[in-house]
Amino acid sequence: MHAMQYDITLPADYDMDTLHARVSRVGRLLDDWEGLGLKAYLVRARGVHGSPVNQYAPFYLWNTVEGMNAFLWGGGFQRLSDDFGRPTVRQWTGLAYEEGVAAGSPALFAVRRRVPLPDGVALSAAARDAAAEAGRLAREEGAVLAATAVDTSRWESVSFSLWEHGTPKADGELFRVLHLSAPGRTALPGGRQW
Known part of the structure; x- marks a missing residue:
């Protein structure tokens, strides 16, 4: 499993409805992407749930490097770069993945926490x-799933979890989930990754 994310911080006066409309229009394009475990289309709005910024920050869990590379080099990522400029793409090696106690529920919120080692x-x-x-995290009420990974270039771990409600029992930055593409979620390897 490989984790990937990019953050696009938007102006304070950015109309977030524009971003919601974009995700409604293009979110389905990855619903059957080969090699993708899941992509959570994440947003946070300035002043909502303690966010200091407007931000679009999709988070990916990949089953295959080939699927990730096809997205980055094969056109999927280019559309985003054309619209927003090319963001820095963070990548982490998977440490663990767990389905949550609310795995069958829709994911409405996400929490991301990055911690230096x-x-x-x-x-x-x-x-x-x-x-x-x-x-x-996966055992907490309302947890849809939880994953952890590490970036060895920065020696930083990332904890990522999806929740069915806006009061998750996880520390970190809270995002709304606008769409979840999960063509290979059932193929993500559960438990420890080593």
């Missing part, structure tokens, strides 16, 4: 703790 910490312990966090 400090020098001097045993990497095996840090990875084990991050994987355990995915399991803990």
Whole structure:
């Protein structure tokens, strides 16, 4: 499993309805993308749920590198770059994935938390703790799914979870889910990834 995300921070006076309309128009294009586990079309609006910014920040879990590369180099990402400019794309190696206790419910909210792995910490312990966090989140009421991954270029872990309600039991930045493309969600490997 590979995780990927890019953040597009928009002007404070940006009409977020424009972004909602864009996702309504193009969200279905990845509903059957080969190699994609899931893509959560995430937004947060300035002043809502404590967000300091207007932001579009899709989060992906990929089953295959080929699917991810086809998206990045084969045209899917180009449409976004044409509309918003080319953002930096963050990538993480998967540590754990768990379906949540509310796995059959629609995902309405997402939480993302990025945490640096400090020098001097045993990497095996840090990875084990991050994987355990995915399991803990998945067992919380309202959890649709949870995943953790690590960026070894920055030694940073990311915890990502989807929720059926706006009061998740997870720390981090809260986003609304406008659409969920999940063609390969059932193929995402569960549990620890090593």
